[in-house]
Amino acid sequence: MDTKNKGFNTKLIHSGDYEDCFGSVVTPIYQTSTFKFKDAGHGGDCFSGKSDDYIYTRMGNPTINSLECKIADLENGYRGIAFSSGMAAVSTVYMAVLSQGAHVLSTDAVYGPSRAVLERDFSRFGVEYSFVDTSKIELVEKAIKPNTKLIYLETPTNPTIMLTDIRKIADIAKKYGILVCVDNTFSTPYLQKPLDLGADIVLHSITKFINGHADIVGGVVVAKDKDVYDNLRKTMTFMGGNMDPHQAYMVNRGVKTLSLRMERSGKSAQKIAEYLEKHPKVEWVRYPGLKSHPHYELAKKQMTGFGSMISFELKGGFKAGEILMNNVKVAALAVSLGGVESLIQHPASMTHAGVSKEARNNAGISDGLVRYAVGIEDVEDLIDDMENALRKI
Numbered sequence: 001m002d003t004k005n006k007g008f009n010t011k012l013i014h015s016g017d018y019e020d021c022f023g024s025v026v027t028p029i030y031q032t033s034t035f036k037f038k039d040a041g042h043g044g045d046c047f048s049g050k051s052d053d054y055i056y057t058r059m060g061n062p063t064i065n066s067l068e069c070k071i072a073d074l075e076n077g078y079r080g081i082a083f084s085s086g087m088a089a090v091s092t093v094y095m096a097v098l099s100q101g102a103h104v105l106s107t108d109a110v111y112g113p114s115r116a117v118l119e120r121d122f123s124r125f126g127v128e129y130s131f132v133d134t135s136k137i138e139l140v141e142k143a144i145k146p147n148t149k150l151i152y153l154e155t156p157t158n159p160t161i162m163l164t165d166i167r168k169i170a171d172i173a174k175k176y177g178i179l180v181c182v183d184n185t186f187s188t189p190y191l192q193k194p195l196d197l198g199a200d201i202v203l204h205s206i207t208k209f210i211n212g213h214a215d216i217v218g219g220v221v222v223a224k225d226k227d228v229y230d231n232l233r234k235t236m237t238f239m240g241g242n243m244d245p246h247q248a249y250m251v252n253r254g255v256k257t258l259s260l261r262m263e264r265s266g267k268s269a270q271k272i273a274e275y276l277e278k279h280p281k282v283e284w285v286r287y288p289g290l291k292s293h294p295h296y297e298l299a300k301k302q303m304t305g306f307g308s309m310i311s312f313e314l315k316g317g318f319k320a321g322e323i324l325m326n327n328v329k330v331a332a333l334a335v336s337l338g339g340v341e342s343l344i345q346h347p348a349s350m351t352h353a354g355v356s357k358e359a360r361n362n363a364g365i366s367d368g369l370v371r372y373a374v375g376i377e378d379v380e381d382l383i384d385d386m387e388n389a390l391r392k393i
Contacts, residue, residue: 003073008190012256016069018062027066029249033057059237063245067252068220071210074189075202077222079229081236082248086185086205088241089219090114093181093201094150096235100126102149107134107164109157109363111183111205112351134164135295141172148176153199154183155192155302159347159371160364161286161311163295166302170198179228185209185338190262191305195224201232208338211254212261216247261340261376265308268379272372275383276312281320281390283313283368308375309337314368320393321346321368327392330377330385337373342382344372 003015018027035054037043045051054060068080083089094117098104104118108131118129132139134153151173155164166182173180181201182194188209194202204210206218223229236242266289273287285292288299289306299306314320324346325333331342335351345351348367352360360366374382 008074009259011070011073012258015073016066016252018066027063027249027252029245030057030062031245032061057245058240058242061245061248063252064243064248067243067248067255070252070255071189071204071206071220072222075184075195075222076189076193077195077202078225079233080220080222081229081233082206082243082251083219083221083236083241084243084247085217085241086203086207086219087113087117088236088239089203089205089221090183091117092232092236092239092241093152093203093221094118094122094127095239096231097150097179097181098122098127099149101128101147103128103130103145103147104150104152105130105132105140105143105148106152107154107157108132109160109162109365110152110154111158111185114152114154114183133162134169135162137165137168137172140169144172144176144178148178151178151180152183153180153194154185156186156288156307156309158186158309159311159345159351159369161288161293161309162364163288163298163302165298166192166194166197166199174198186307186309187303188258188262190259191266191307192303195222197302200224200228206251206255207336209262210258210338211251212258212339213250213254214336214339214341216250216254218243218247218251262305262308264376265374266305268376268382269308269310269374270306271379272374272383272386273310276310276386279390281315281393283315285310285312287311308373310372310374312370312372313366314370314393316368316393318348318367321370322349323393324370324389325349327389328385329388330381331372331375337371339373340376342373342375342377344370346370 003011046055072080130143132143180199182199184202185205202222204220270289276282277285287310331344334343347365
């Protein structure tokens with residue numbers, strides 16, 4: 001089926017479908033490392049690029065390709081590439097776009113490992129980097145250098161839930177011939193389509209909302225045009241960060257309920273954010289669906305919904321964060337996000353415990369900051385769970 005002009009939910013179910021000789025309704029798992037050639041000539045055609053037939057699963061596989069085509073269709077992109085993890089996807093983008101002496105400009109509150117791999121590893125090979133608050137457009141243009149090759153955005157940010165105007169950044173980048181990559185993990189293409197807003201590359205940790213069931217790890221990148229895609233594909237093939245067919249099968253199954261899960265968790269998140277905003281032990285709440293959010297108007301313009309990620313500041317600081325973590329019962333005390341279950345974490349005592357207080361504060365990660373990933377449980381139970389835990393503070 002040609003799903004190009006179909007609706008989002010039809011694309012979720014049918015895009016990328018691979019029908020085998022048995023007429024399977026669901027794309028099967030092609031759990032094979034290699035594929036037979038018809039003859040020597042066919043093998044030569046495959047390796048020379050005259051044939052698009054499958055050769056070796058690191059280079060391509062029907063189950064994986066089904067997922068890649070689906071996500072590319074959802075993002076309105078040229079082609080997609082699936083990876084063994086979100087960080088394999090991030091590292092491949094860096095590797096494909098950056099070279100010795102190149103400069104990358106990134107959101108300061110970006111996902112920790114996306115920043116750390118630049119600081120720890122790519123810097124050893126001569127790659128330069130700058131981290132700024134990309135929600136402030138003037139800071140972005142000021143930070144651009146003659147050797148800037150990539151602007152790497154995360155919007156909304158993790159864990160501060162701040163937004164960047166993708167279209168404005170893309171317009172600036174085009175003036176300087178710079179590629180723009182957007183980590184769209186928090187929003188998914190259900191809520192936000194960066195390629196339609198001018199970005200060149202969109203990236204997801206599909207461990208999160210796209211898979212939606214907290215049972216696989218994976219990543220995906222979608223390119224807007226063929227040249228960028230070809231460069232990314234070659235880099236992935238040589239670096240070997242490809243997804244496994246069984247992973248792809250699991251994600252193909254999970255993504256089909258994306259809109260249902262996002263709609264339900266988003267409605268619950270709105271109610272929980274409004275509840276928290278009125279709570280006497282909460283200093284502030286950051287959720288794009290609240291009018292108090294500094295980027296509320298941008299969220300309405302750039303996104304089709306506000307998502308299910310909330311951050312909030314407890315008045316009791318570090319200790320209050322620990323107490324809350326130790327007393328929630330319905331929400332699971334765990335990192336990650338985007339599954340059907342609600343997850344909660346306190347960055348200062350958990351994920352960012354090894355980061356200096358100064359560095360945390362510079363990135364907006366205060367001692368009392370809590371990140372809450374709302375799942376699809378009954379919202380009344382989630383609010384009651386939060387109320388019972390807040391009473392302990």
